[in-house]
Amino acid sequence: MSRPGRAGPSGRPGRRLVVEADGGSRGNPGVAGFGALVRDAETGALLAERAEPLGLASNNVAEYTGLIAGLEAALAVDEGAHIEARMDSKLVVEQMSGRWKIKHEDMRRLALEARDLVQRCRAAGGSVTFTWIPREQNKAADALSNIAMDGESVDRTFGGEAAVDDLPTVEEAPEGPGVTETGGSSIPSPTPRGPGRGAVTRVVIVRHGVTAFTEEGRLDGRGGADPSLSTAGQAQAAAAGRAIGHLLAGRPARVVTSSLARAIETGAAIAEAIGAEACADADFDEQGFGSWDGALISDLLKDPERGFQRMRVDGSYAAPGGESRIDLAARVIPAWERLLAEGGTTILVSHRMVIFVLLAHLLGLDDDKAWRLAIAPGSLTAVEAWENGEIQLAFVNRT
Numbered sequence: 001m002s003r004p005g006r007a008g009p010s011g012r013p014g015r016r017l018v019v020e021a022d023g024g025s026r027g028n029p030g031v032a033g034f035g036a037l038v039r040d041a042e043t044g045a046l047l048a049e050r051a052e053p054l055g056l057a058s059n060n061v062a063e064y065t066g067l068i069a070g071l072e073a074a075l076a077v078d079e080g081a082h083i084e085a086r087m088d089s090k091l092v093v094e095q096m097s098g099r100w101k102i103k104h105e106d107m108r109r110l111a112l113e114a115r116d117l118v119q120r121c122r123a124a125g126g127s128v129t130f131t132w133i134p135r136e137q138n139k140a141a142d143a144l145s146n147i148a149m150d151g152e153s154v155d156r157t158f159g160g161e162a163a164v165d166d167l168p169t170v171e172e173a174p175e176g177p178g179v180t181e182t183g184g185s186s187i188p189s190p191t192p193r194g195p196g197r198g199a200v201t202r203v204v205i206v207r208h209g210v211t212a213f214t215e216e217g218r219l220d221g222r223g224g225a226d227p228s229l230s231t232a233g234q235a236q237a238a239a240a241g242r243a244i245g246h247l248l249a250g251r252p253a254r255v256v257t258s259s260l261a262r263a264i265e266t267g268a269a270i271a272e273a274i275g276a277e278a279c280a281d282a283d284f285d286e287q288g289f290g291s292w293d294g295a296l297i298s299d300l301l302k303d304p305e306r307g308f309q310r311m312r313v314d315g316s317y318a319a320p321g322g323e324s325r326i327d328l329a330a331r332v333i334p335a336w337e338r339l340l341a342e343g344g345t346t347i348l349v350s351h352r353m354v355i356f357v358l359l360a361h362l363l364g365l366d367d368d369k370a371w372r373l374a375i376a377p378g379s380l381t382a383v384e385a386w387e388n389g390e391i392q393l394a395f396v397n398r399t
Helices: 059-077 090-096 105-123 139-149 212-216 231-248 261-274 297-302 308-313 325-341 352-363
Strands: 016-026 030-040 046-057 082-087 127-132 154-157 198-207 254-257 278-280 345-350 380-386 391-398
Touching: 016 046, 016 059, 016 139, 030 059, 030 139, 046 059, 046 139, 059 082, 059 090, 059 105, 059 139, 082 090, 090 105, 090 127, 105 127, 139 154, 139 231, 198 231, 198 261, 198 325, 198 352, 231 261, 231 380, 254 261, 261 278, 261 345, 297 308, 325 352, 352 380, 352 391
Parallel strands: 016 082, 082 127, 198 345, 254 278, 254 345
Antiparallel strands: 016 030, 030 046, 046 154, 198 380, 380 391
């Protein structure tokens, strides 16, 4: 049974909100950032997310700044709300609760700023309490703070009461890491809305882990030998699964892979890590290299008669029996559009040339500039696609 809040000055009960906040510093002091979010305490709906880099700062400064940002976001939802601020920083929770003294000048300044927000809430008829939670229960705010430490900012408000974040919980997501040969997946994923931009679809693109061919510098495309992951590739796939689990912070996602063994195996490791089911879509297979398949790239580069260099600069050129980059784009881009049309959050496991074509398409890059993109085995690239057509790359080639 839900508990009604106390009535504020307007006579209506204040809304019950939860703030989750965190901050971090790589070096303490070092590169720092904070993350915070606001949820409706009754429904669990995500109402706001905030993250911001802080430059050079300490962990404690980042944690306090995250708390302040979370309180500000909550007051923007309802100034007279009854707010529970949850953090895994015992220092901040104990100091803000008045049980521990604050000695450091920076901490005093930030604590006073946070207390001003508490007083503002109380003056409007609300309340603020502080709760310590274990780190594993603060994964969403921690993920936002890591995004901030990577140099990205997040300022999302999901439309108040009308925009309930009704993504399925982890328990509602399909179970098991198995891979099935189908054209798509079926996790229902309604998406939050950004101001004026409509629904957002999120895709994390993963390049598969290495194979013996990758390690030897050999071409391996669609219709070729189709090797499995090497021991190093298996470790990269497992690491990608852990990283994606950290990014999702408990939210569900579908996993789509190419139909080639190395992508299926990488996708299975990711699916197992996040409790999802992977599906294979052959339209995301690597470019077909025809008669060059299995050849050493170093040998191809030494032999101008074989045309490998021409393929790099001429999108219409193909190896004998293979695909040109234009051919590749003709099957990959429509598959990408189908993926976006499904909405929600998708983990796409594919190949270097597929990712190359997608990023060139999304960023409007010509061949010369597109070849400057690094796409390492096991790397993650995150794309946000808004309903109004706006595209944003949150990060590229994260390993």
